[in-house]
Amino acid sequence: MKEVHKNGVKWGMVIDLDKCTGCGACSVACQAENNISFRKDETDRLRRISWLEIYQISNHLPYPHTRVIHMPRPCMHCDHHTPCVSVCPASATKTGADGVVSQVYPRCFGCRYCMAACPYHARYFNWWDPTWPKGMEKYLNPDVSPRMRGVVEKCSFCYHRYHRAKNKAFMEGRRELREGEYIPACVEACPSKAMTFGNLNDPHSEVARLAKSPFAFRLLEKLGSEPKVYYICTQDWVRKQADNYLEEERLRHE
């Protein structure tokens, strides 16, 4: 897999947690952009669908040492031995040459192995056919196909926006996109500009530069799945929590 997109594009994201205020605009934008249906009770964490979950994490110290940050979590689009892809018995999910992990809904038969395999809980199961309040179907995004009952879904880095951007570039006779022509809805919606998106393989891109920051890290890096979503945080305790070792494990690694 890795050799394939060495020279081409490799889409990735950097989320600056120092800038994230936890406002949730990214999550709402994602929900609307991707035709994600919602239910009466969205507090049901086991059943609800949210491609971009926002976690609140704390250092659990007593006041005045308490620190809290918010961490938006899209699909990590793992680059290496992608856990969901390697367990899917139907080839419904694959890693593309541009590094985006696809999900083809009509191919999925709902075994949910991928959900069990995903270390980031980025995948969701449709327990019901999607429903929207009356009249809202008219406002669905025509570029995103709604899912049906019995299939798994997840963040696609708004791949339909990539299609749209490429179509526009084709009209100008270009195959390559300029930086910023393709960005997912969450990145566009972020009011504090905490999210950056682009080609990780292009050394001049903003994402590639940020991903090399000494404060950059990825979630559960010890698993070696090479996520393409990077986080930046200057607070040590956050970076430590991102690779949660058990007590005895920590000893072995140090």
Added chain:
Amino acid sequence: MRKGGPLFFIVGFFIFSLFGWVMFPKILFLEKTQPIDFSHVAHGEEAGLSCEDCHYFRADGSYAGIPSIDKCMECHEGGTGLEGKAAQEEEKLLEFAEEGKEIPWLIYSRQPDNVYFSHAAHVKMAEIECNTCHGDMGEREHPPIYKKNRLHPYSKQTMAMETCEACHQERGVLNDCFVCHK
């Protein structure tokens, strides 16, 4: 083995082959005709239109597809003084216009909702001719019969995934699922 066994086998084989190869495809497809007998020939050579006058790209690269009735009324407003069969067909067009409705054209190549197709990639970049994928649609006097599959809402004339993939393979275009699926 009983006498006449092979005969029963041959007759049975024949009946079922007949059903499988001849009858079933007929039963499977519901034949529909277009709401108006539109002639591409009449509009090409005789009305002096090129394909792009009706089937054009929007500035953002999306494909406009079949023109809206407003386009037709640019010329047909008030009738063009046609006679016979042609006049009857034009009358249907004028009725749609009067009721303020769009013409419910049947689209032979319509793909399922989860498939992404780009005319810009094929027509602008790869310069593939329309008839490679659509056959002689542009040179027809009458639209072909639309063969709707009874099991799903698409027609027999639509392109199958393996046809897309075969050409992509041949021309070295990516065949990742997300190239064509959304």
